Amino acid sequence: MRIIITYGTFDLIHIGHLNLLERLANMGDKLVVGVSTDDFNLSKGKQCLYSFEERARIVGALQCVDIVIPESSWEQKEQDIQTYHADIFGMGDDWVGKFDHLAPACKIVYLPRTPTISTTELKRSLAKIDPVAIQKIKKGLDGVLDIVKALE
Template sequence: MKTILTYGTFDLLHVGHVNLLERLRALGDKLIVGVSTDEFNLLKGKQCIYGYAERAKIVGALGCVDLVIPEHNWEQKSEDIKEYNIDIFGIGADWQGKFDELQTLCEVIYLPRTPSISTTSLKKALSQIDSDAIQKIKQGLDGVLDIVKALE
């Protein structure tokens, strides 16, 4: 049994996230996803639209994800690799070289990003929209969360 591990914030889940998670899952039998906690995101300077519990629930509802765990800090990656008996640590190519030290514990791979999509670009585009339009978009995103809840 080959187990894969990845991490991310997964705010404003988009096709790039889904593509990455599906490609990682295709590499093994089990995919574990560490979702960054709100506290950890604040330390990283990230402001999320959705809180940890909602983001974890959305990621966990994807068919390619077998287990969601909280990511509390940078250092836990090596601990999680050992605890969950990880064979492959995979993450987007925008992190190329940043986690090479984990190669002593498991295989480390960096997968290419989906072109033309990123949470950063989505948030930038949203910041240029007036507040009424933002409310409508948020209501639509809340609708997605309602669909996920209905699937339970």
Template structure:
């Protein structure tokens, strides 16, 4: 049976931490689906519009060999809906979300992976910002 893995993220200013977590997520199954946060969702979560718009971020994620399918995530409250509609067997998230999605263990496995140390989109933006 084919294990279907689902994960979610903004993936703005794509960096090696994003790549590593997606590659590791893919190892939990044979098919990786990625929900990319819409611009509106990102603004509601972080108070800023992503540097790259949702279409550009979807294009970047779609181009990765470890990713099989990409869709727009419009609301954090729809996670259960996305897991069901995409028939996911496994939900993989970064460990900064540890425990926050345990409620979905009734419909799929839930795995939290360690993030790549010392890298984040915010850190990358701060590093390249011209004073």
């Protein structure tokens, strides 16, 4: 049995995440995914929109994912490779070279990212949305909802 392991935050999960996970899953028989905990993300200076529990549940619901584990530190990867008997450690190519030190434990692969999507870009776009405009849209939708209820 060939086991693949990978890690990520998976906040605002998108098609790029799915593409990476599916490609990794196709390299073996079982895919183990480490999802970064909230505390670990805070130590990296990351603030997530969704909790660890929610992100882990979403990732675990994907058909290509077999096991979800919490990622609570950079250092745990070598132990996880041993614990899960991983044959391949895979990450997106934005991490090239960062995990080469794990090569004695298993094969390291860096896969190309989906060029049309990025969580960072999604967050930047969301940050540009005007809160006043959002409230106007919400009021408009509330008005439509009131009309629909009145017609029932």
